Amino acid sequence: MIIRSAQFIKSSTSLEQCPSPEKPEFGFVGRSNVGKSSLINMLTSRPRLAKTSGQPGRTRTINHFYINESWFLVDLPGYGYAKVPVTLKDRWIKSVEKYILNRDNLVTLFVLIDSRLNPQKSDLEFMEFLGINHIPFVRVFTKSDKLSKDALKKAIVLYNNKMLTNWDSLPVTFITSSVKRTGRNEILKYISNLLTSFQMVSDIGRNF
Numbered sequence: 001m002i003i004r005s006a007q008f009i010k011s012s013t014s015l016e017q018c019p020s021p022e023k024p025e026f027g028f029v030g031r032s033n034v035g036k037s038s039l040i041n042m043l044t045s046r047p048r049l050a051k052t053s054g055q056p057g058r059t060r061t062i063n064h065f066y067i068n069e070s071w072f073l074v075d076l077p078g079y080g081y082a083k084v085p086v087t088l089k090d091r092w093i094k095s096v097e098k099y100i101l102n103r104d105n106l107v108t109l110f111v112l113i114d115s116r117l118n119p120q121k122s123d124l125e126f127m128e129f130l131g132i133n134h135i136p137f138v139r140v141f142t143k144s145d146k147l148s149k150d151a152l153k154k155a156i157v158l159y160n161n162k163m164l165t166n167w168d169s170l171p172v173t174f175i176t177s178s179v180k181r182t183g184r185n186e187i188l189k190y191i192s193n194l195l196t197s198f199q200m201v202s203d204i205g206r207n208f
């Protein structure tokens, strides 16, 4: 898929403020600092589209980016950042949770996982929450440039084994590096296929 245009539309602090849910959208979620905003910039080849930072907790709102004037990428605030006051943390979690559970045009969520870390409780619990609520999601192992091929393989086998103690099967999985642009074609192809299915389903809906 060719990204012809990528436009920041708005930052929202609640589901109600989000753009009207008419176009398909793909959300990027995961712990603070995992590389959500960087991945959006890498996918769109626009390094300054989403704001990134070395400091965790940079993205604090739900940010909509309109792609090819037909669908959205959505940069979500990170979870699991200890330094944020509890009340603020609760507010973020509630607004993201509400968005995830109620956003009708959300096609799938990309759950980003830092490939350098052992399986984190917050990520495992978050994916369980998605499973229980039947929210479609895929995994993205980020920052793969920071690990050797061998270490990366080991980390993913470890992660899979950990998940398979709770899950019958594993979700679709991507490996990315926003520095080396690894995984870009694979993710864009995946989105493109889902957009085609989404279009077919809405065409059928319109004909009934």
Ligand code: GTP
Residues within 6 Å of the ligand: 031, 032, 033, 034, 035, 036, 037, 038, 039, 051, 052, 053, 054, 055, 056, 057, 058, 059, 060, 077, 078, 079, 142, 143, 144, 145, 146, 176, 177, 178, 179, 180
């Ligand atoms: P919050 O908005 O705080 O939740 O963080 P985020 O998940 O959006 O992370 P962000 O994209 O801002 O990246 C955090 C830090 O990780 C930045 O310093 C990025 O440069 C770095 N980073 C992101 N992706 C990669 C990657 O693939 N490889 C390497 N080496 N660094 C990365």
Ligand code: MG
Residues within 6 Å of the ligand: 036, 037, 038, 051, 052, 058, 059, 075
């Ligand atoms: Mg961010």
